[in-house]
Amino acid sequence: DAGVIQSPRHEVTEMGQEVTLRCKPISGHDYLFWYRQTMMRGLELLIYFNNNVPIDDSGMPEDRFSAKMPNASFSTLKIQPSEPRDSAVYFCASSYHLEYPTDTQYFGPGTRLTVL
Amino acid sequence: DQQVKQNSPSLSVQEGRISILNCDYTNSMFDYFLWYKKYPAEGPTFLISISSIKDKNEDGRFTVFLNKSAKHLSLHIVPSQPGDSAVYFCAASASYGGATNKLIFGTGTLLAVQP
Numbered sequence: 726d727a728g729v730i731q732s733p734r735h736e737v738t739e740m741g742q743e744v745t746l747r748c749k750p751i752s753g754h755d756y757l758f759w760y761r762q763t764m765m766r767g768l769e770l771l772i773y774f775n776n777n778v779p780i781d782d783s784g785m786p787e788d789r790f791s792a793k794m795p796n797a798s799f800s801t802l803k804i805q806p807s808e809p810r811d812s813a814v815y816f817c818a819s820s821y822h823l824e825y826p827t828d829t830q831y832f833g834p835g836t837r838l839t840v841l
Numbered sequence: 842d843q844q845v846k847q848n849s850p851s852l853s854v855q856e857g858r859i860s861i862l863n864c865d866y867t868n869s870m871f872d873y874f875l876w877y878k879k880y881p882a883e884g885p886t887f888l889i890s891i892s893s894i895k896d897k898n899e900d901g902r903f904t905v906f907l908n909k910s911a912k913h914l915s916l917h918i919v920p921s922q923p924g925d926s927a928v929y930f931c932a933a934s935a936s937y938g939g940a941t942n943k944l945i946f947g948t949g950t951l952l953a954v955q956p
Contacts, residue, residue, distance in 0.1 A: 729884070756942050758942070760946075764948070765948070766843070766948065767843075767845075767847070767930065767946050767947050767948030767949050768885070768930055768932075768946035768947075768949070769946070770943065770944065770945070770946075773942065773943070775942075781943060816884055816885070818884070820942060823941075823942055827873055827875075827934050827936070827941055827942055827944065828942055829887045830887070830942070830944065831884075831886075832877075832884025832885045832886065833884050834882065834883055834884050835882075835883075835884055
């Protein structure tokens, strides 16, 4: 299995530009998660999907952030307009299905975003 | 408001010695705790977990201890090896009697094991 695939691996953009991060979860996994890693806040859960439906988006920082999952094998996280404080590493993760008490999440390699 | 706290940003130990990574939490509803390990340029990978009904869980060189009254858990690595050098994230979840995939992570501790 190729694991969770994220693209691009690195993104450098200028303030005000639109940024789109992409994720392909592990085939057969029902859950998909988007996280953001910063030094100050560690790994923050932004949003997660179950069977392509957003379940909890309470971690999305503001309206500039949006996420979609049009099908079981693809998700995007979009920032529009981007700001320097959005600079971070963004991870996508997926898990098979919900098992008590929780299921192992498999992370992608991350996208390092730099907003100038 | 950081519900899961890892107050030591970094830790350095000698090869063969014990590494102890600490984690504190504030939410008394958390009932399941996990440790993830992250190498540079890679995503975190699951390492070990513990349910709140236990106070210890062991897997080879890795042992997690849970002190519910203190809202504290720790990860012990014995003996430490250079390959253990990585960032370790503590995470917690609150199942409320059911199941959940929502994890709250800490800020991470960078462990450096010196040969």
